[in-house]
Amino acid sequence: MITFDQVSVVYDGADRPVLRDVNLSVDEGELCLVVGHTGVGKSTLLGAVNGLVPHFTGGTLYGSVTVDGRDTADHPPRELADVVGVVGQDPLDGFVTDTVEEELAYSMEQLAIAPAVMRKRVEETLDLLGLADLRHRALHELSGGQQQRVAIGSVLTAHPRVLVLDEPTSALDPTAAEEVLAAVTRLVHDLGVTVLLAEHRLERVVQYADRVIHLPGDGLVVAGEPSEVFEASSIAPPIVELGRAAGWSPLPLSVRDARRAARPLRTALAGVTPAPVRPTPAAPGADLLTARGVTVAYRGVPAVREVDLGLRAGEVTALMGRNGSGKSSLLWTLQGSGPRSSGTVRVAPGGPGAAGPSKDGDPKKLSAAEARRLVGLVPQTPTDLLYLESVEQELDQADAESWGGFGSGAEGAYGAGAPSARALLDRLAPGIDGATHPRDLSEGQKLALVLAIQLTAAPRVLLLDEPTRGLDYRAKTQLIAIVDELAGEGRSVVVSTHDVEFAARAADRVVVLADGDIVADGPTAEVIVASPVFAPQVAKILSPLPYLTVGQVASALPGNGEEDA
Structure with missing residues (x-):
C-alpha cells in the first residue's frame, strides 16, 4: 500500500538530510507505530505519505514514495485526499469550519459524497468517538482533548484507505485514548485500513502495533516486529523497560503478558520496601x-x-x-x-x-x-x-x-x-x-x-x-x-x-x-493506584506490590544499586 524507495529529504538550508536512504514497505491493513525522539523526523516521514513533504513543507525529496500506486511526486495532497487521511499534531491547524458537525462533514463535501451518505457517516463518527453531545458546539469552545477527537473524526468520515496519525492521543485522557485507539484498531482489522501512527506515549499504543518503525536520529529507519525493535531501541515504554530490567525474553508488550511473566518478579520483590519515587521534603511548605x-x-x-x-x-x-x-x-x-x-x-x-x-x-x-x-x-x-x-x-x-x-x-x-x-x-x-x-x-x-x-x-x-x-x-x-x-x-x-x-x-x-469538582486529593501513590484508569503500567503489572516506576524495581533487584526513578 505504501512504498518508500531510497527516499531522502533535505530541507532548504539544512546541512544534513532529515531522512536518508529510506527503504520501507507498509502492507494493506497494517498498523505501524513510528517511534523516535523529538525532532528526529517522524513528522517528515508521515508527511511524505500524502505529499505534504515536499509540496507544502518545501525542501527536496529524493527517491520515490508511492501510495496505492500513486507517486506523491506527481500527485499533490489534494489528489491523494480520497486515499490518505491525515491528523496532525495540532488539531486547530486543520480546522476549517466553526462547529463539530460541520467539521465532520467538510472533507466529505470536498470529495462530493452524496448528502444522505454524509449524514449517516457523521452520525456513525459522532457515536464512535463519543462526540454526540458536542455536535453543535463551536470548535474554539472545546477542550484540547475534545478538539483532538473532532480532528480524528473529520478524517474518519471520508473512509480513507490509509490513515496517518501524528500524536493522536496526546491531548486525550486515558479512557478517551483507549476509545480512539480501539476505533482505529477496528478500522485496521475490520476494514483493512492501513495506519501509520506516531506517538510518544508508547505505553498506550505499543500493544496494538503490527510493526514498529524506529527513527534513531541519523536519518535512517529501522523497521521490524515490535519486540525485536524494542530490544535495542533508544526509546521504549515502561513495560519494555521493566522487561529489560527483569531480563524477560521475549519482551512483553501488553500488561496481560507482562503480569504472566512477572510472577517470579513479584515473589522476589515481596517484602522489599520500594525506594521513594520522589525526594521526601524536609517539612510541608506553607x-x-x-x-x-x-x-x-x-x-x-x-x-x-x-x-x-x-x-x-x-x-x-x-x-x-x-x-x-x-x-x-x-x-x-x-x-x-x-x-x-x-x-x-x-x-x-x-x-x-x-x-x-x-x-x-x-x-x-x-x-x-x-x-x-x-x-x-x-x-x-x-x-x-x-x-x-x-x-x-x-x-x-x-x-x-x-x-x-x-x-x-x-x-x-x-x-x-x-x-x-x-x-x-x-x-x-x-x-x-x-x-x-x-x-x-x-x-x-x-x-x-x-x-x-x-x-x-x-x-x-x-x-x-x-x-x-x-x-x-x-x-x-x-x-x-x-x-x-x-x-x-x-x-x-x-x-x-x-x-x-x-x-x-x-x-x-x-x-x-x-x-468541575475536586473528587480526589492526596499523595500520588494513594490516588493513582486506587484507580485502574490512572495507574501506571508498573503498578498494574506488579499489583498488589506498591511499585510505581521501573526505577524503583531496578533499584530493588539483587545486585542493582540505586537508579533514578
Whole structure:
C-alpha cells in the first residue's frame, strides 16, 4: 500500500538530510507505530505519505514514495485526499469550519459524497468517538482533548484507505485514548485500513502495533516486529523497560503478558520496601497560593464549581481528570487571565518576583509582568505565546523580560547565576537552531521553547497545562529534573496532565477533577493506584506490590544499586 524507495529529504538550508536512504514497505491493513525522539523526523516521514513533504513543507525529496500506486511526486495532497487521511499534531491547524458537525462533514463535501451518505457517516463518527453531545458546539469552545477527537473524526468520515496519525492521543485522557485507539484498531482489522501512527506515549499504543518503525536520529529507519525493535531501541515504554530490567525474553508488550511473566518478579520483590519515587521534603511548605470558592462559568454553564485549593511551597501537584472536567479553566483562573465568576485567589507575599507588601496578592488585579512573576502558565497550545521571527529572538526576549526588573546580567528571578532561556531550552530539547522560525519547530520543540521562556521568569507558582504533549521520554525526564529544581527552591508546581506515567514520576500530590469538582486529593501513590484508569503500567503489572516506576524495581533487584526513578 505504501512504498518508500531510497527516499531522502533535505530541507532548504539544512546541512544534513532529515531522512536518508529510506527503504520501507507498509502492507494493506497494517498498523505501524513510528517511534523516535523529538525532532528526529517522524513528522517528515508521515508527511511524505500524502505529499505534504515536499509540496507544502518545501525542501527536496529524493527517491520515490508511492501510495496505492500513486507517486506523491506527481500527485499533490489534494489528489491523494480520497486515499490518505491525515491528523496532525495540532488539531486547530486543520480546522476549517466553526462547529463539530460541520467539521465532520467538510472533507466529505470536498470529495462530493452524496448528502444522505454524509449524514449517516457523521452520525456513525459522532457515536464512535463519543462526540454526540458536542455536535453543535463551536470548535474554539472545546477542550484540547475534545478538539483532538473532532480532528480524528473529520478524517474518519471520508473512509480513507490509509490513515496517518501524528500524536493522536496526546491531548486525550486515558479512557478517551483507549476509545480512539480501539476505533482505529477496528478500522485496521475490520476494514483493512492501513495506519501509520506516531506517538510518544508508547505505553498506550505499543500493544496494538503490527510493526514498529524506529527513527534513531541519523536519518535512517529501522523497521521490524515490535519486540525485536524494542530490544535495542533508544526509546521504549515502561513495560519494555521493566522487561529489560527483569531480563524477560521475549519482551512483553501488553500488561496481560507482562503480569504472566512477572510472577517470579513479584515473589522476589515481596517484602522489599520500594525506594521513594520522589525526594521526601524536609517539612510541608506553607501555602503559596490559596483559592477559595472559585467558580468559573461560561454562558451560565459552570466549568469549575466552588473549588478550594491550596498549593504548597516545594510541592509538585498533578491535576488530572477526563477531558472537559475543568482543568484548563481552573489553571487560567489561578493565573489571573481567565474568568472567575466568584471566589478568591491569593498568592502569599515574599520571595523572588512576588508583589510587594503594598500589592494585592490576587494575580487578576496585577499587571501582566507582575502576575507572571507570581504565577506562570504554559498553555495547551504553546504557539499562543510565540510571536517573534526566530528561536533566538524569543529566548533573548524572555531573558530581557525576566531580568529586566533585577538589573543587567543573569540575575533574574532565580538570582545570581540564573540559567538563561537558552540553557533551559537545551536541557529540554537540545540542538534547536536559534535561527529557526518558532512555527517551523515540531510540536515537542515548540513546547520545550515555551517552557524555557516561562521558566526563565521562575514564578513562585508554575502552572503547566499538558506540558508533555509532543515530548519523548528523555525530554520528560529533563522536565522532571527542572520541576524538581523549582520545587526544591520552594516554589509550587502544578502539572495538568493525562500522562499517568509522568504523574507517577513527577508529582508529590494528585488532584482529580470531575465536572468541575475536586473528587480526589492526596499523595500520588494513594490516588493513582486506587484507580485502574490512572495507574501506571508498573503498578498494574506488579499489583498488589506498591511499585510505581521501573526505577524503583531496578533499584530493588539483587545486585542493582540505586537508579533514578
